[in-house]
Amino acid sequence: MELQDRIEELTAAGIGIAAISYDSEKILAAFAERRGITFPLLSDDDSAVIKDYGILNTVVAEGLGPNANDPEVVADVHRYVAAAVFDSPQLRRRINGTPFPGTFMLDGNGQVTSRFFEEFYRERASTATVMLKSGIGISPIEAIQGTTAQLKFTAYPSDTIVTNGKRFSLVVEVEPGPNMHLYAPGAEAMGYRVVGFNMAASEFVDYEAVEFPESEIYHFEPLDEFVPAYQAPFTLLQEAVINASAEIEEQLEDIDVITLSGSLDYQACDDAICYLPVSVPVSFTLEFQQLDYERSN
Amino acid sequence: MTTLPARLRITTFFFLLLFSISGLTTAQIRTAIDLHSLGPQVGERVPGFRLPDQNGRIQTLESIMGPNGAMLLFHRSADW
Numbered sequence: 177m178e179l180q181d182r183i184e185e186l187t188a189a190g191i192g193i194a195a196i197s198y199d200s201e202k203i204l205a206a207f208a209e210r211r212g213i214t215f216p217l218l219s220d221d222d223s224a225v226i227k228d229y230g231i232l233n234t235v236v237a238e239g240l241g242p243n244a245n246d247p248e249v250v251a252d253v254h255r256y257v258a259a260a261v262f263d264s265p266q267l268r269r270r271i272n273g274t275p276f277p278g279t280f281m282l283d284g285n286g287q288v289t290s291r292f293f294e295e296f297y298r299e300r301a302s303t304a305t306v307m308l309k310s311g312i313g314i315s316p317i318e319a320i321q322g323t324t325a326q327l328k329f330t331a332y333p334s335d336t337i338v339t340n341g342k343r344f345s346l347v348v349e350v351e352p353g354p355n356m357h358l359y360a361p362g363a364e365a366m367g368y369r370v371v372g373f374n375m376a377a378s379e380f381v382d383y384e385a386v387e388f389p390e391s392e393i394y395h396f397e398p399l400d401e402f403v404p405a406y407q408a409p410f411t412l413l414q415e416a417v418i419n420a421s422a423e424i425e426e427q428l429e430d431i432d433v434i435t436l437s438g439s440l441d442y443q444a445c446d447d448a449i450c451y452l453p454v455s456v457p458v459s460f461t462l463e464f465q466q467l468d469y470e471r472s473n
Numbered sequence: 474m475t476t477l478p479a480r481l482r483i484t485t486f487f488f489l490l491l492f493s494i495s496g497l498t499t500a501q502i503r504t505a506i507d508l509h510s511l512g513p514q515v516g517e518r519v520p521g522f523r524l525p526d527q528n529g530r531i532q533t534l535e536s537i538m539g540p541n542g543a544m545l546l547f548h549r550s551a552d553w
Contacts, residue, residue, distance in 0.1 A: 179546065190541030194532060196524065199551050204527035207551035216532050217551065218524040225522045231512040231547060248505045256506065267553070274549040276508055283542045286518045286534050293508045306544070 178335065179303045180213055182314070189312045191281075198223045198273045223273035231275040231293075233257075236268055256297050281310045298341040298420035304334035305345045308413055309387065316347070320458055326356045326444040326451060333436075334413075337463045340428060341420030343384075345413040346373055346460065348440055352407055355446040360391030362404035368443050369453035371406065373414040375438030380419055380428060380464075387413040396445055405445075418464075428464060436460045519545065 179193065186193055193215040199207070204217040218225075226232050238244070239253040239262060253262060256276065261267040277300065278293035290310050292301050304314050319332035327350055334345040350371065352358050359368040372386055389412075394405035418434075436459065443453040513519045521534045537543055 186544060187539070190539045192537045192539030192543035193546070194526075194537040194543065195546040195548055196522075197548050197550055201525050201527060201529060203550075203552050208527040213527070216526040216530075216537055218522070218526055218532055220522075220524055225520070225524060226547065228520045228522070229512050229547070235506060252506050256508075270553060271549070275547040276511065277548050278508075278512075279547075280513065280519060280545045281542065282519060282538070282545060284538065284540070286521070286538070288513050288515050288517055288519060289542065290515060291512070293511075295508060303544075 178337065180211065180215070182303045182307065183215060185307070185314055186312070191312065194218055196220050196225060196275075198226065223275075226273070226275040229275070231278065233271065233274050233276050236262065236271045240268070255295060258297055279306055281306070294343070296341075296420065299343050299417055300341055301343040302335045302338075305343060305413075305415070308334055308345055308347060318461070320460075322440075322456055324454060324456060325353070326446075326454065327352050327358065327442070329440065329456075331440060331458050331460075333460045333462060335462070337465055338418050338434065339465050340418055340425050340467050343415065343417040345387075345415055346375070346436070347411060347413055348373065349409070349411045350406070350442075351409040352444065353446075356444050357394045357396075357403075357405035357407050357446070358442050358444045360404040360406050361388050362391070363443075366401065366403060368403065368450075369441055371442040372412060372440075373438055373458070374441045374455070375414070375416075375436055378434070378436060380424060380431070380434050381436060382417050382419055384415040384417060387415065394445075396450070398448065399450075429466065431464050434462045434464050436462065 183193065195215070196218045198220055200221050201219045204219055207213065208217055220226055223232060233256060235252045235256045238249050239257065243249050257271065261271055276293055278291060280288050281290045283289050292306050294300060307314055314334065316330060316332035317336050319330050321330050329348055329350045331346065331348040334347060335342065338344060350358065358371045361370055364370050375383055389410045391404040391406050393402050394407065395402055439455040439457050441453060441455045444451050519534065523531060523533050526532050
């Protein structure tokens with residue numbers, strides 16, 4: 177369980193961890209032993225807490241009830257419940273009482289600072305990507321470090337081990353050089369190349385939104401232009417997800433490694449001139465692990 | 474603003490009731506699940522709890538909390 181791999185970093189950041197499910201203590205004990213889990217797995221065996229939190233998955237019951245043919249119900253069943261689960265009477269019973277899976281980040285007073293819930297049942301944000309998006313840093317593994325005439329950067333994937341449906345991030349930490357300004361979102365309207373990853377299409381990976389930090393408005397005096405730009409060090413997150421469809425799952429059965437290639441593109445100016453757009457080749461190698469379907473006895 | 478005569482108001486009310494009941498049986502008033510609106514929102518306090526962990530120890534929101542906060546994960550099952 178990749179959350180276990182992140183325990184040291186979370187503990188170092190002073191963040192407590194707990195996972196809640198409707199499993200019995202016995203099942204949780206077996207799971208914890210099998211996977212070497214050291215953080216609390218809490219047994220909410222009548223789903224009271226799940227209901228109290230308002231996140232009980234009601235979709236299966238609806239999909240079997242009088243409104244089963246309502247197109248909106250059908251759409252929700254496809255989005256939130258696995259076909260294999262819905263079609264199996266046995267598994268369907270098991271999903272009764274489960275929550276919509278997700279993560280709450282809390283402050284010391286128990287107030288929610290961020291929350292992560294997946295629209296598609298097969299996808300799950302990795303712990304690392306949750307941490308990155310919550311502003312908790314992670315220790316980069318297998319980072320690419322580079323220096324160009326305009327900047328220094330460190331690029332790494334949030335996760336070096338992925339599985340089907342895993343949502344992760346490609347991270348780049350950028351330090352613009354002295355007097356350098358990198359074009360930020362909005363600058364494309366003026367014909368400039370905005371900083372970001374430009375990744376080659378992959379059959380196994382879907383690239384999603386890019387999270388940009390806030391930029392400043394820079395006044396480029398030689399052309400008297402006001403342009404969104406980054407001057408201080410910043411970090412970009414390119415979100416990606418391992419395709420979770422059934423067809424790709426079949427293809428992934430023979431795969432151990434996924435390589436993502438592309439470039440880090442940007443355009444920069446100093447106080448006097450604007451440089452041509454730059455494209456730095458980058459490549460990330462991720463280990464692919466098959467989903468663990470092991471059950472306790 | 475003029476008010477409707479009592480009889481018309483009562484009739485209107487019954488018609489509205491009739492339409493809303495028939496709406497329920499034909500399943501037209503269901504709204505799709507909006508996952509982002511379910512459960513405690515950013516800025517809200519989460520409900521407390523008191524649950525045993527895998528070692529039989531009772532844990533609460535306070536006991537699992539770290540000095541800088543906590544990550545609380547809800548998952549379907551450890552078993553499937």
